[in-house]
């Protein structure tokens with residue numbers, strides 16, 4: 003169950019958690035269009051710090067832009083509201099969920115004239131696949147549901163509607179005894195997991211899906227930069243599910259998943275069936291960065 007915190011930011015006000023409510027005729031509840039972000043605040047030796055805050059807020063603005071929705075706040079105002087919300091909840095390590103939604107007042111698909119609301123909630127959220135998944139890797143299944151066509155839902159937007167597809171895939175995997183789904187694109191190449199991007203490693207080089215059917219993950223971007231800095235060859239290139247089967251390593255990246263190794267796909271062990279050296283090296287560096295221990299990457303942290 004969700005662990006409650008004190009306050010939720012709603013349209014400019016910090017309201018008590020239990021009072022952060024919406025009307026049942028809230029447009030987004032009916033037609034599946036709301037834009038959101040997932041951001042993490044980590045505890046560091048210099049106090050709490052939010053990882054890549056400006057990039058997340060920019061993506062929220064971009065997601066809204068794609069859907070011709072005007073957020074009634076500037077990027078600076080949203081960043082400040084996020085910081086205020088973390089502080090109002092004790093400045094602890096947390097997951098941050100800003101949500102831009104179409105509110106109450108208009109029904110019908112066009113949503114013309116509908117109010118645009120913004121809420122920001124924070125709550126404690128540990129490793130998405132548990133400490134065991136983080137350490138030993140997870141088991142994934144190729145989904146029978148495919149990621150949408152690039153001209154269907156707009157993959158560049160982090161939009162709730164795309165999560166209908168994600169939930170179908172996730173439920174299928176979990177009901178088959180796996181922890182995560184690997185979705186393919188309309189041409190059959192590997193796209194991404196239900197809410198995370200995918201990397202594979204073969205013969206010491208990394209590969210990740212190019213920016214086609216996938217969300218442009220900020221963790222993905224982080225890992226690409228780290229791989230380059232570590233001198234690991236990296237290609238943004240399409241690959242097939244059987245290339246994952248014969249890879250030495252595979253891992254997922256995302257704000258929720260952080261850097262989680264995949265140890266098995268469709269019953270085939272990946273590499274030795276244990277997290278490999280590249281995944282481990284990148285995972286260690288990632289956690290060292292978010293905990294404020296890497297001076298070189300300190301510009302990615304907003305200390306609050």
Ligand SMILES: *Cc1c(COP(=O)(O)O)cnc(C)c1O
Nearest residue numbers: 197198199217219220221256257
């Ligand atoms: C949020 C998300 C990701 C990961 O993006 P990050 O910016 O790294 O958190 C990947 N795929 C999908 C579909 C997502 O919604």
